[in-house]
Amino acid sequence: MADIILKAIEITDGKELLKMIREIGPGENGFENRYYDMPEGFFEYFKEDRIKESKGIGLNRGYVKQSYYVLYHNSKPVGLSKLRHSLTPLLFKKGGHIGYSIRPTERGKGYGNIILKETLNKAKELGIRKVLITCKEDNLYSKRIIEKNGGRIEDVVEGICRYWIKQ
Numbered sequence: 001m002a003d004i005i006l007k008a009i010e011i012t013d014g015k016e017l018l019k020m021i022r023e024i025g026p027g028e029n030g031f032e033n034r035y036y037d038m039p040e041g042f043f044e045y046f047k048e049d050r051i052k053e054s055k056g057i058g059l060n061r062g063y064v065k066q067s068y069y070v071l072y073h074n075s076k077p078v079g080l081s082k083l084r085h086s087l088t089p090l091l092f093k094k095g096g097h098i099g100y101s102i103r104p105t106e107r108g109k110g111y112g113n114i115i116l117k118e119t120l121n122k123a124k125e126l127g128i129r130k131v132l133i134t135c136k137e138d139n140l141y142s143k144r145i146i147e148k149n150g151g152r153i154e155d156v157v158e159g160i161c162r163y164w165i166k167q
Helices: 015-024 040-055 089-093 111-125 140-148
Strands: 004-008 066-073 076-084 098-102 130-136 152-157 160-166
Touching: 004 111, 015 040, 015 076, 040 066, 066 111, 076 111, 098 111, 111 130, 111 140, 130 140, 140 160
Parallel strands: none
Antiparallel strands: 004 066, 066 076, 076 098, 130 160, 152 160
16 A cells, blocks of 8 residues: 555644544544544644653653554545553553554555554554553454464453564
8 A cells, every 4th residue: 555654643634633533433442532522623732732642741640651643545544543652550451552443434444454563663663662452352353453463462351352562
């Protein structure tokens, strides 16, 4: 697939990103999207806050640095990923380092594999050599994508599969 890029959310990102976030909805299969119903006037703050969050500025108690990335194909946003720079005990159990979602109208086109592969590269750039990714036990698509990217299952706890990827 030509012209595919994963990049961090930027202030200059336009309304097409907002449309994708809304299309993804509240999230599913463990991916949480708290911003799917944000008012248009909140969008600029949302982008600024994601940039600050990636730098560890103004984090809520118990939160860790987290970078948000957008997967673009031919300049159209098709997916969103989150990369946590470290893990809390809760994230160690459920959540892991990486979460991702592909907008519903773009699923089944191979973007899930691409977004995970590229987000793993971002983790490597941050010096994260052992990446934890979790997914629900019945999420066969995510399990396949994680395993295709080198994920080795450690265990299943309360219906959550915990995979490690060594880089």
